[in-house]
Amino acid sequence: MAFDSGLAVLVLGVAVWTIAARDTFAAVVGFVAYGLLLALAWVRLAAPDVALTEAAIGSGVTGGLLIGASTRLRRTETAAAGEEPGPTLRLAAAVLCGLVSAGLAAIVLMLPEPAPTLAPQAAANIAATGLGNPVTAVLMAYRAIDTLLETVVLLLALVGVWSLAPDRVWGGFPGPRHHADPDGVLTFIAQLLVPLGILVGIHIFWVGSVAPGGEFQGATILAAMWILAMMAGLVDAPPVSRRWLRLLLIAGPAVFFAIGLAGFAMAGAFLAYPVEYAKLLIVTIEIPVTLSIAATLALLVAGPPERAPHR
Amino acid sequence: MSEATLYGLCGAVLVGLGLFGLIVHPQPLRKILAFNLIGGGVFLLFGVVARRGAAAGFGGDPVPHALIITGIVVAFAATALAIALLLRLFQETGRATLGSDG
């Protein structure tokens, strides 16, 4: 209890810092720290899968994106500071937000006892899916359509980012070309860490069927390794018009959707699995989905095209 | 007060803090940060509901956990698109605020 109180106070303190910091870069650093502390809070709430996702995606990849953006926008800092709202607006906003927080806190304190839960139903049917991790069972079997739509949403966000390219670089290379000293520290760590990271990513994806982990967490680690290799200049980002890249990106959702349609023939409903083949079908879906999501996440961080494609 | 309620109150305060930052900061990048803070608070509230639903040998109800994971991924996708829009706005106009004068 003391640890939880201390952690909650720390999370709130870092959140206040993120809102109140003068410099945007300091606020972004505070946000990354906030995400990591939140991952600790998730572990305390007995949600290790969510903790992994929060640390990887919520704090890691989002933090990388925000640091890049805040560096590029540094020149606009002083101009924007002149548009700060006056004390009246601040006071009104503080009162409004206080009311919102108080309302939510009242709801938390008035949550029904005993708490309604779907855990017994999840536990009763998990044997039919062949999985050992209930969260993966929910993601890939009970609520598989949510996961299918989630992969499509990621793809739509990537299409949105790519569509922001100026005409002259349409379909070109995302992001600037990074050059690193081939004898330098960044190249060294990229050469050392990328194979290791790929191994760890595949392990976390594979072990997600029986232990905390899963495809999203593993895919984020794979994406981070690709981003590291791009930043160290070991590989260049592929031009977004390449066919193999686009096939890689749609492979996951396409296989997911195809197996979903096959569910009509095999078990009578969309995304229904016959019990004997449930685990096999789930793994068949998970492998291309992991690769697609890894590529999508890495390309979302790389950004819209900035260099013209070779023609 | 159980630990779940404590984190629930923390989540409620986070939503309020994020909302304040969203209203008060003129820079869109700070607004995006505050929006992510609101998201974190909402996910914490969900997590409290999941923790209170611990039963059948699980530490928490797995259905809200899956919803939270989906939410975190979708929030990242939205943040990535928002930042790409912001950087493109900066590239085109040289300013990064949504000022009233065009």
Next chain:
Amino acid sequence: MSLALDALTTLAVSVGAFFFLAGTVGLLRFPDALSRLHALTKADNLGLGLVVLGLLFQVEGPFAALKLISVWLLTLLAGATVTQLIARTARPGGPPV
């Protein structure tokens, strides 16, 4: 036996926490970026190393111990790399040509 192990864990983690404290004080009080990096490396290497050493007495099985040690080694690797990269740009004369 477990009492001795718990005592060792508490001792090692406490000394590790002291190094974290020293590193944080250095981060807040040192005048420029290079000396702050110098303080942070103490927290990274010694602080985390001692915490991991203390936790090694509590694990069951060599596999978990291996995971803990690899966490420490990966943090060392990442910390050393980032320290080098920051120090290159924070040098008083700018990055070396």
